[in-house]
Amino acid sequence: MSKEKQYAELVDQLAYKEKRSEVIVALVGAINARDLAKVVLDVEPKNALIEGLTHENAKVRWWCLQLMDHVADESFIPYIIPLLHDPVGKVRKHAVHALTCDICKPDRCGLALSLDVKEQIERVSAKDPDKRVRDEAQAALLQWN
Ligand SMILES: [Zn+2]
Numbered sequence: 001m002s003k004e005k006q007y008a009e010l011v012d013q014l015a016y017k018e019k020r021s022e023v024i025v026a027l028v029g030a031i032n033a034r035d036l037a038k039v040v041l042d043v044e045p046k047n048a049l050i051e052g053l054t055h056e057n058a059k060v061r062w063w064c065l066q067l068m069d070h071v072a073d074e075s076f077i078p079y080i081i082p083l084l085h086d087p088v089g090k091v092r093k094h095a096v097h098a099l100t101c102d103i104c105k106p107d108r109c110g111l112a113l114s115l116d117v118k119e120q121i122e123r124v125s126a127k128d129p130d131k132r133v134r135d136e137a138q139a140a141l142l143q144w145n
Pocket of ligand 1: 069070097098101102103104105
């Protein structure tokens with residue numbers, strides 16, 4: 001099996017709770033926040049996480065965001081943006097979180113967001129139909145002011 005295929009299968013398995021910890025270690029090489037912050041991903045797991053953002057299963061999308069939140073990498077930003085409009089509120093909320101949270105990231109250093117991205121988060125804070133999503137976005141806005 002090719003490396004790409006192996007990582008794609010690991011991403012599929014993020015849908016299932018039972019083996020999730022093992023799957024995460026196999027995928028990104030760490031499980032706890034402190035170790036995740038030191039992870040530098042190879043191209044195959046990185047691409048597999050990006051692919052996972054468009055997975056049909058919302059749990060998989062959420063977990064890919066979760067891992068991206070901890071393994072901060074600015075090249076993920078353009079792939080996370082469309083999930084601000086995901087049909088599932090929990091996923092939209094976590095997309096806002098992954099883009100805007102500092103605490104989970106290496107050295108607590110948040111991603112450098114462009115003005116355009118900040119404006120999109122601002123729109124989410126005003127217009128998202130789900131209050132929890134708006135709250136997450138509003139918390140980010142406060143942090144910038
Ligand atoms: Zn976070």
